[in-house]
Amino acid sequence: MSTTAFETLARLLDERWTCRQFLPDEVPRADVERLLTLAQRTPSWCNTQPWRVEVTRGEATARLRAAYAEHVMAHPQEPDFAFPAAYTGVQQQRRRECGFQLYDSVGIAKEDGERRLEQMLRNFEFFDAPHVAVVTTEEELGTYGAIDCGLWVNAFLLGAQALGIAAAPQAALAGYPSLLREHLGLPEYRKVVVGISFGYADLDHPVNGFRTSRADLDDVVTWHDA
Known part of the structure; x- marks a missing residue:
């Protein structure tokens, strides 16, 4: 069939x-552009297409990595969109x-x-x-601008998978917007x-060996027939 x-x-x-572990090899510019062109087909509210994407490579990635290393432990997180206030119940x-699963994959004890x-x-x-892709939205579009960006991220991730490019969507990078603005x-x-880190996966590293599960349909869908 x-x-x-x-x-x-x-x-x-x-x-x-x-x-969660990449090889150092850069993705060819043509492949990145192909991926971004695909993601650009993402639908959005009234076709506003609020996303703008900053893509790093080479020295730009190295500079941003060094900036985070200096910044993170010395400054509090101040995300533009509030992180979850709490996790309870099934979440x-x-x-x-x-x-x-992550800690077990790299041999980290729960108490360490x-x-x-x-x-x-x-x-x-x-x-x-x-490479890092930093996704931003227009302030005046509020929450729904961010939702549209989430649709873009999903298209990017699936397109990357189709092209053999590994990726890690990271809310953590959005915790320090002042650093990114600078x-x-x-x-x-x-x-x-x-932010989305992307490149080619180091498939020999144990951290890349685990997979998370998904809830059953009955856990997330309620049918209303009458």
């Missing part, structure tokens, strides 16, 4: 994962399961606070990725939604 469009999309969703359960901190800080090293020349009215 020939592969249908639905089956292709299902395979991309099933096989996509968050890469907390899922978050903990994901965290324990020092190594857990080191692993968290790997976010700001971009997991050694050669180093990327972003105006104040552009609000930082998320």
Whole structure:
């Protein structure tokens, strides 16, 4: 039986994962442009297309990585869009399961606070990725501008998977928008939604060996028939 469009999309969703260790090799500019061109087809409210994307490579990535290294431990997070105030119930359960899988993959004990901190800080090293995409939206578009950017991110991630490019969407990078404004020349009215580290996966690294689960349909869908 020939592969249908639905089956292709299902395979991309099933096989996509968050890469947490990259090889140093850069993605050719032509492939990055191909990926960005695909993501540009993302739908948005009234076709506003609020996303703007800053893409780093080479020395620009290295400078941004160094800036985070100096900044993160000395400054509080001040995201443009508030991070979750709390995790409770099933959301907390899922978050903990994901965290324990991550720590287990690299041999970090639950009580080893020092190594857990080191692993968290790997976010700001971009997991050694050669590229970062920083996604911003227009301030006046508010929450729905950010939602449209989320649709763009999903298209980017699936397109990357189709091209053999690994990626890690990272809210952590959005926790320090002032740093990004300074180093990327972003105006104040552009609000930082998320960062995406991307490149080629180091498939031999154990941190890339685990996969998270998804809830059953009955856990997330309520049918109303009458």
